[in-house]
Amino acid sequence: MRSRTARSVVVVLALIAIAASAAFLYRSEKQIAESTVALRAFDLHAREATDALADLRSGQQAYVAAGQGVTFWMPKVASTTDSITAAIHALRQSAGSAEARTSLDRAAATVDDFAQIDTRARDYLKSGQPLMAGDVIFTEGAEAAVNAARQVEAARLAEHRAFDQASSQTRKLEAATLAIGGAIALLALLLLVRVPSVPHLELTTAPLAGLADESSARLVPNPPSAPQAPEAPRAPSPSAGPMMKSAAALATDVGRARDLDDLARLLERVAELMDASGVVIWLGSTTGADLRPVLAHGYPPQVVARMPAVPRSGDNAAAAAYRTGSMQLVLSRPGGASGAVVAPILAADGCIGALSAEIRHGGEASETVQALAALFAAQLASVVATAPAADTGSQTKTASA
Secondary structure, rough: OOOOOHHHHHHHHHHHHHHHHHHHHHHHHHHHHHHHHHHHHHHHHHHHHHHHHHHHEEEEEHHHOOOHHHHHHHHHHHHHHHHHHHHHHHHHHHHHOHHHHHHHHHHHHHHHHHHHHHHHHHHHHOOOOHHEEEEEHHHHHHHHHHHHHHHHHHHHHHHHHHHHHHHHHHHHHHHHHHHHHHHHHHHHHHHHHOOOOOEEEEEOOOOOOOOOOOEEEEEEEOOOOOOOOOOOOOOOOOOOHHHHHHHHHHHHHHHHOOOHHHHHHHHHHHHHHHHHHEEEEEEEEEOOEEEEEEEEOOOOHHHHOOOEEEEEOOOOOHHHHHHHOOOEOOOOOOOOOOEEEEEEEEEEEEEEEEEEEEEEOOOHOOEEEEHHHHHHHHHHHHHHOOOOOOOEEEEEEEEOO
16 A cells, blocks of 8 residues: 555554454453452342341240240341341342342242241240240241242352353453454554555667667666565564463373372462462262362361361352352452352263362452363363262372472
8 A cells, every 4th residue: 555645544543443442341341340349249248148047047946945035036036137128128229130139039028928927926925825936936937037048049149140141241242352453453554564566667769770660669667676675574473371381281280190199299280370279179979969078288187177078959169069060159258258169070970079279369250260170170080080989988188288
């Protein structure tokens, strides 16, 4: 392209495309960050509501417990019920997914049912029928409190799924924007490259020896222009970085491990690459009823020795990963505990265990960390599948630093 005006237009269009792509990426990343903060706040308030429901059930049961006074516990249960109702309403207002709002509506209705059950229990106590009050409290009241807690937890998980889906769609849009911006920049670069001029043929008159007509014409090419200096060679593009090389080497070493002793020597590298403060490998029992830790890194031996078995139906991330065969996230709390990533260990017969890692600095939401956890869990399947059953009573091994 030789026209100065055309070159200027191409440069301006390329700059506009790059600026628009950068602005979109900035806004989308800001939106993801704000959504992450909102999700963590929702998660925190949902857990607080669940804990309050457990206190509510215990307070109501204290009505008929020996040595407890109803004069203290009845006002306590009433105030706790009001605070839970307000907390569920606040969660309902901040929920971003329809599924979470539906679960919270059910939880609010269940809390209302609990309040009616509590009124009946108080009436029985006032009329001198403690046995009837106890029957209502330990059956209907306990069931209502547990159901409300489950519905709040279902809303929390629904918010996590909605966040993951929205983040995935935003990442895809970011990738498409980068591809379009890069294509426009490359096209502009190609258009701005100078095309070498081709010598053209000009019709001139000159006398030719041996010919009678001195006005005969011949084609004489214009002298070629001076050769241009060769362009400097471009620097090679930077490599993808050492992380992928380290991950590939570690995955190879994990795949070559023959037993748990070999894995124990590799867990430190797994934790370092994922920026994890602690890593635990859980293996399911032969009956599939629970998970038990078989290998750990980053925890004191006394802590590892006290790690309990996790029931398959347990209400935690390891049990959920074992049941569903899908990755589970535990987001970190501001000023509180670290987050965690739990990846299922999948074999040909299904899920046989889980790899859990406590991640520092809020990195559990990183797709890179999640991909590394899934990669290592997949490599672990071939090793732990041949390990002794988790319910044989073998002691958990602690990987040495």
